[in-house]
Amino acid sequence: MRLFTIVFSVIVIGMLISPIHAQDYRVITVGFRELQLAPEDMAALSNSIDAFRVEPALQQLIQDNDSMFWEELGDFDESLEQNTSLSTYAIVRINESGFFQTIVALDDATHELEWIKPLSPSFTQNYSRAVQTATDFFANDGHYWGLSEEIVIVPGTNHGLDSKAAWLFRFYLVGESERWTLLIDTNGVLQDFQFEDIPCQTCINYTGLVIIGLSSSIIIMVLAGLLWRKKHR
Numbered sequence: 663m664r665l666f667t668i669v670f671s672v673i674v675i676g677m678l679i680s681p682i683h684a685q686d687y688r689v690i691t692v693g694f695r696e697l698q699l700a701p702e703d704m705a706a707l708s709n710s711i712d713a714f715r716v717e718p719a720l721q722q723l724i725q726d727n728d729s730m731f732w733e734e735l736g737d738f739d740e741s742l743e744q745n746t747s748l749s750t751y752a753i754v755r756i757n758e759s760g761f762f763q764t765i766v767a768l769d770d771a772t773h774e775l776e777w778i779k780p781l782s783p784s785f786t787q788n789y790s791r792a793v794q795t796a797t798d799f800f801a802n803d804g805h806y807w808g809l810s811e812e813i814v815i816v817p818g819t820n821h822g823l824d825s826k827a828a829w830l831f832r833f834y835l836v837g838e839s840e841r842w843t844l845l846i847d848t849n850g851v852l853q854d855f856q857f858e859d860i861p862c863q864t865c866i867n868y869t870g871l872v873i874i875g876l877s878s879s880i881i882i883m884v885l886a887g888l889l890w891r892k893k894h895r
Contacts, residue, residue: 687809688730690758693790695797699756700809700834701730707751713768713775720775723764728755733814733830740765740779742817742827748776754814761789763815784848785815785827791850792829799844799852800833808835821845823853834860 687698704724708714714724723729731754739745749770755762763781768774793813800807812832818825829846839861845854 690756692793695793697793697797697810698808699730700811702732702812704729704732707732711751711768711773713766713773717775719778720766723753723766723778726755728757728762730754730756731812731814733812733816735765735817736820737770738765738817739767741782742785742815746770749773752781752814752816756813761786761813781815788848788850792831792846792848795846795850795852796829796831796833796844799855800835800842805835805838807833808837809833811841815848818847821854823847825853828853 687700689696689698691697707724708721714720724732731752733752733754735742735750735752737744737746737748738750739748747770748767750768751766753764753766755764763786765779765781767776767779769776797807810831811834812830814830815827816830818828821828821830823845825847827848829844829848831844831846833842833844834840835842839859840857841860842855842857844852846852
């Protein structure tokens, strides 16, 4: 029994000090800048919008391994011209070959699929320059830019900008526990930024293990004590 208690205690301690299994993020290189992509939850999109769940073409699009991010754009078409009859969504595919943004247009009234078209390429031609601007923002301040949680082209008016379109970058700086959002115009010039503090995810994940470990240890100690007393009566 004593040996079992020792072995179990070692296992519990190992659980407490072992790092949480880290998700493997895709790493790509854009203009000599390395990005770790943390894909968005595509299931959230299909669960909230019926068309993404029932239309085969949309299912295939969001299940593509290269589909990383999505963003609701509002009433804009593939040229980011306003069209009040549409409700559009951007689906972003990224791989080593480049950045590809697809615009999915739904009927604004019925939310049925109208069409699927690529974003006008005139907006994406400075992809590498935009990435450099975004990463320089952190590198110039002595920080690593962390995980890329979103890269998408959005209508500038949706974010209070005068420009027709803008790159939206969202980074999670793990070491600083901060999430930064950068807005960069299609010429690669930083227009705006904001950040928020993020609670320590590792600490949150460890809390459950600590409770389980301590509870298990107490139970084992109580059982061991009861067995010892019974044996020596």
